Amino acid sequence: MTGRDTKSRQLPLDLPAAAAMQREDFLGAPGNAAALTLVDSFPDWTARVVCLVGPAGTGKSHLARVFATRSGAVTVAARDLARAAVPEALAHGALVVEDLAPGDFDEAALFHLLNLAREQGAFVLMTARTPPAHWRLATPDLASRLRALPTVEIAAADDPLLAAVLVKLFADRQIPVDDATVQFLLRRMERTVEGAQQVVEALDRAALAAQRPVTRALAAQVLRDLLPGEGEPEDADD
Amino acid sequence: MKVTVERAELLKSLSHVHRVVERRNTIPILANVLIRTGTNGLSLKATDLDLEVVETVPAEVSQDGATTVPAHVLYDIVRKLPDGSQVQLEAGGERGSLAVRAGRARFTLQTLPETDFPDLAAGEFSHSFKVKGAEFRRLVDKTQFAISTEETRYYLNGIYLHVAENAGKPTLRAVATDGHRLAQAELDAPEGAGGLAGVIVPRKTVAEIQKLLEDKDAEVTVSLSATKIRVAVGAIVLTSKLIDGTFPDYGRVIPAGNDKTLLVDKADFAAAVDRVSTVSSERGRAVKLSLGDGKLTLSVTNPDSGSATEELEVEYGAEPLDIGFNSRYLLDITSQLEGDTAELKLADPGSPTLVRDSTKTDALYVLMPMRV
Numbered sequence: 001m002t003g004r005d006t007k008s009r010q011l012p013l014d015l016p017a018a019a020a021m022q023r024e025d026f027l028g029a030p031g032n033a034a035a036l037t038l039v040d041s042f043p044d045w046t047a048r049v050v051c052l053v054g055p056a057g058t059g060k061s062h063l064a065r066v067f068a069t070r071s072g073a074v075t076v077a078a079r080d081l082a083r084a085a086v087p088e089a090l091a092h093g094a095l096v097v098e099d100l101a102p103g104d105f106d107e108a109a110l111f112h113l114l115n116l117a118r119e120q121g122a123f124v125l126m127t128a129r130t131p132p133a134h135w136r137l138a139t140p141d142l143a144s145r146l147r148a149l150p151t152v153e154i155a156a157a158d159d160p161l162l163a164a165v166l167v168k169l170f171a172d173r174q175i176p177v178d179d180a181t182v183q184f185l186l187r188r189m190e191r192t193v194e195g196a197q198q199v200v201e202a203l204d205r206a207a208l209a210a211q212r213p214v215t216r217a218l219a220a221q222v223l224r225d226l227l228p229g230e231g232e233p234e235d236a237d238d
Numbered sequence: 239m240k241v242t243v244e245r246a247e248l249l250k251s252l253s254h255v256h257r258v259v260e261r262r263n264t265i266p267i268l269a270n271v272l273i274r275t276g277t278n279g280l281s282l283k284a285t286d287l288d289l290e291v292v293e294t295v296p297a298e299v300s301q302d303g304a305t306t307v308p309a310h311v312l313y314d315i316v317r318k319l320p321d322g323s324q325v326q327l328e329a330g331g332e333r334g335s336l337a338v339r340a341g342r343a344r345f346t347l348q349t350l351p352e353t354d355f356p357d358l359a360a361g362e363f364s365h366s367f368k369v370k371g372a373e374f375r376r377l378v379d380k381t382q383f384a385i386s387t388e389e390t391r392y393y394l395n396g397i398y399l400h401v402a403e404n405a406g407k408p409t410l411r412a413v414a415t416d417g418h419r420l421a422q423a424e425l426d427a428p429e430g431a432g433g434l435a436g437v438i439v440p441r442k443t444v445a446e447i448q449k450l451l452e453d454k455d456a457e458v459t460v461s462l463s464a465t466k467i468r469v470a471v472g473a474i475v476l477t478s479k480l481i482d483g484t485f486p487d488y489g490r491v492i493p494a495g496n497d498k499t500l501l502v503d504k505a506d507f508a509a510a511v512d513r514v515s516t517v518s519s520e521r522g523r524a525v526k527l528s529l530g531d532g533k534l535t536l537s538v539t540n541p542d543s544g545s546a547t548e549e550l551e552v553e554y555g556a557e558p559l560d561i562g563f564n565s566r567y568l569l570d571i572t573s574q575l576e577g578d579t580a581e582l583k584l585a586d587p588g589s590p591t592l593v594r595d596s597t598k599t600d601a602l603y604v605l606m607p608m609r610v
Binding site: 008010012013014016017018174175176207208211212214 | 389392393416420487562564604606609610
């Protein structure tokens with residue numbers, strides 16, 4: 001096969017897949033053990049406001065979801081946080097604030113949130129890609145509060161975890177896949193959970209478009225399209 | 239066991255049950271049909287472990303009993319017996335065989351013990367509802383063509399049957415998709431279907447249901463549990479496992495905001511698609527639709543064989559658009575439309591198109607384009 005027939009190509013429907021987000025679906029590994037222990041130990045937390053810090057795709061949102069289920073917390077995106085909405089957000093006694101990123105949230109709203117949470121003794125779990133202690137902020141009081149904020153770091157996934165993540169991502173999409181294909185992808189894809197998500201999604205779409213099973217040969221073809229220049233011609237063997 | 243059955247009755251029943259039996263079986267008993275006497279006559283049962291069909295035929299029972307014999311052989315025998323004959327089935331004796339007699343013909347068939355015959359163990363059904371055969375058949379007919387045949391997409395290898403809502407009214411809805419196109423048909427939810435969780439009915443079961451509902455105006459009783467479906471029509475009871483998978487949240491691929499509306503005579507459109515696709519390659523099959531003010535131009539270009547174009551007068555007032563589709567998919571969908579006018583709601587060459595009857599809302603089709 002000489003690659004895709006780009007002249008006329010059937011596009012697939014964008015059928016959504018639902019990721020399994022229960023506690024038992026979370027893949028524990030040494031790099032995320034501290035974060036998992038934190039969520040599992042709820043409500044016996046030493047501090048009531050904690051921030052999970054880790055690269056994209058390492059399971060922060062998954063853990064936040066597990067925490068939300070256990071605590072009855074509502075979830076708000078950090079960028080949508082508004083000062084006026086803070087009391088209502090904290091009304092359940094627990095709150096998840098997702099994707100805190102420097103320059104992408106209302107500092108007054110977050111400051112108000114931290115104050116009110118402390119006053120009410122509410123649980124707040126925040127997620128961020130980088131430690132908030134290092135951010136440059138316009139509100140000095142908020143900066144000092146964030147420096148004092150307990151954080152739990154999640155490390156980037158290692159190879160055994162990435163292999164397990166690949167299997168989970170295929171399982172989420174109800175795609176049977178053999179170990180050889182998983183190992184093949186693992187050796188060649190971008191070695192991050194985000195990279196795994198990207199390649200699994202691309203493979204799912206390619207398989208759906210071609211009405212073919214997910215095989216090592218299809219994986220090779222998809223990787224060539226995703227990462228031009230890194231494909232191996234001998235893999236186009238079907 | 240000793241029974242006498244009217245040949246036509248026996249043949250009709252065997253024709254229903256023998257189809258379930260696969261031609262090749264690694265488990266010998268699965269090649270057999272179970273025949274058993276009962277109060278209502280003779281019951282015939284066949285299974286492939288995923289699907290079983292039981293049908294009862296009127297019979298004169300002289301001696302109760304049960305046995306199993308090769309289904310296809312018995313079917314072929316009965317098929318070749320003269321019309322109007324009485325068929326006598328007699329099992330017993332020490333050789334463990336079944337004698338089949340009609341007129342002067344006499345056959346002896348090897349049997350396997352009925353106690354070895356597998357039972358699907360239907361268990362309890364949580365939902366049960368009655369629906370007109372023709373209506374249920376319509377749900378199946380309108381969606382069956384879109385079922386995926388890619389075996390590894392097991393969760394798409396069937397029709398998703400569930401209770402939904404259309405214009406505030408609960409409906410019993412059937413949906414199938416192969417990832418290229420999607421078909422949806424529905425009817426007013428029958429009493430007893432309320433609260434039904436979605437189930438995926440496998441392709442083979444769908445095909446058998448279609449055949450059981452052939453020219454039947456009879457009422458169908460559908461019973462469902464989380465793992466099984468049972469369809470009862472007259473003296474026939476089909477029980478099948480369901481697909482153990484999650485059907486995707488299909489509602490998200492049904493476009494709601496497509497603002498370019500094309501109205502075209504269905505028959506003219508199908509004929510034109512069929513004509514221009516004559517020159518398309520086996521692999522490609524793409525036909526390009528070029529839409530302008532009140533005009534649709536269909537074209538196919540195949541570097542190996544040539545090209546074709548055809549123009550149609552249509553109702554179209556939106557901005558010009560070029561979009562490609564698999565010609566076979568267009569024909570599949572137009573053949574399902576009931577009215578004279580097809581309505582296509584388009585967005586752009588890379589987004590799903592909605593196809594439906596211009597006057598009916600109880601069925602709709604979604605088609606992904608091809609890049610051309």
